[in-house]
């Protein structure tokens with residue numbers, strides 16, 4: 001007997017988009033309309049849709065689809081990953097306390113400091129890999145804990161289950177929030193590990209083609225769903241119909257994209273390690289938290305970082321790559337290379353980066369689905385040219 005669609009495995013759920021269309025279209029239509037007509041004044045307040053900021057049928061199909069993929073009660077789609085964090089932080093009050101990682105994505109760090117300055121929220125940063133330190137940092141005064149794992153771009157791993165359990169034990173009201181951009185729902189289920197809100201930048205893997213900005217918020221809690229939706233509707237950060245449609249389309253190939261990207265990334269991690277570089281990748285047994293990572297995730301992901309020991313050498317490697325393009329972001333089908341210090345994490349104060357020992361020579365690779373031999377040849381050639389250019393000055 002066939003399973004009910006709730007029981008299908010995630011690789012099936014991700015392709016099977018449930019929707020109803022009057023014309024029996026196989027693919028959900030794009031409702032590119034701002035307004036929806038009322039049958040009568042009396043029915044206006046009870047109809048499903050009136051205005052796209054409050055709700056749109058294409059966005060609803062996407063949200064229901066993601067709820068099935070993530071296996072949770074509520075999903076909201078908004079117009080960027082940063083909008084997710086903004087919606088979450090909007091529900092804090094002056095003097096509330098946030099405990100966050102000290103190597104969060106640069107944009108998250110910037111937004112936290114903005115709310116600290118503007119709205120008197122107390123932000124405390126800690127090394128989230130240090131469990132005893134995290135346990136002493138999270139107290140009954142902590143209102144929100146913000147975690148990322150593996151972190152972007154240092155690839156540090158956080159014990160999510162232990163931290164979420166501790167936060168709820170010391171303060172049952174504390175909201176544990178997890179940024180799952182690096183792993184996606186295919187590799188990690190933060191709500192099952194005890195988090196209250198899972199969000200991710202769908203600009204990255206979920207969409208997979210670097211042609212939209214989007215963010216996804218997921219929760220099982222009725223009270224949180226209500227307060228998240230309130231802010232989304234009040235501020236207008238809901239995802240537009242066309243972008244919702246593109247995200248429904250991009251999502252269907254997530255599983256095969258990630259499979260190939262992870263395979264390529266693992267091969268490149270070994271290649272770079274054999275070249276003598278210090279590589280950060282959870283897929284390598286040498287990663288200090290390899291076992292912890294695999295106790296909470298189903299795969300290593302497709303982002304790695306490596307240090308060359310010299311910033312000029314790192315910059316020359318990046319410049320000499322041809323297939324790896326020099327851009328920020330990750331999660332696309334094409335491979336990217338970047339220097340986080342001057343690119344994705346440039347929004348963090350230089351003094352703060354130095355205090356946190358952020359490696360200046362760190363190169364981040366976001367591995368795509370190209371032919372692995374071409375990727376190896378591209379990096380090998382770039383390293384050779386870079387050493388020739390920089391070598392004499394080393």
Ligand SMILES: Cc1ncc(COP(=O)(O)O)c(C=O)c1O
Pocket residue numbers: 080081082083105107108148152179181182200201202203204213214215
């Ligand atoms: C880990 C992480 N979280 C959140 C974001 C923010 O997402 P977006 O660019 O879609 O606003 C990014 C990148 O931008 C990221 O790398």
Ligand SMILES: N[C@@H](CCSC[C@H](N)C(=O)O)C(=O)O
Pocket residue numbers: 105107152327328329330343344345347
């Ligand atoms: N100029 C942008 C930089 C975005 S970085 C995007 C991505 N998260 C990454 O890690 O590469 C900004 O100021 O936010």
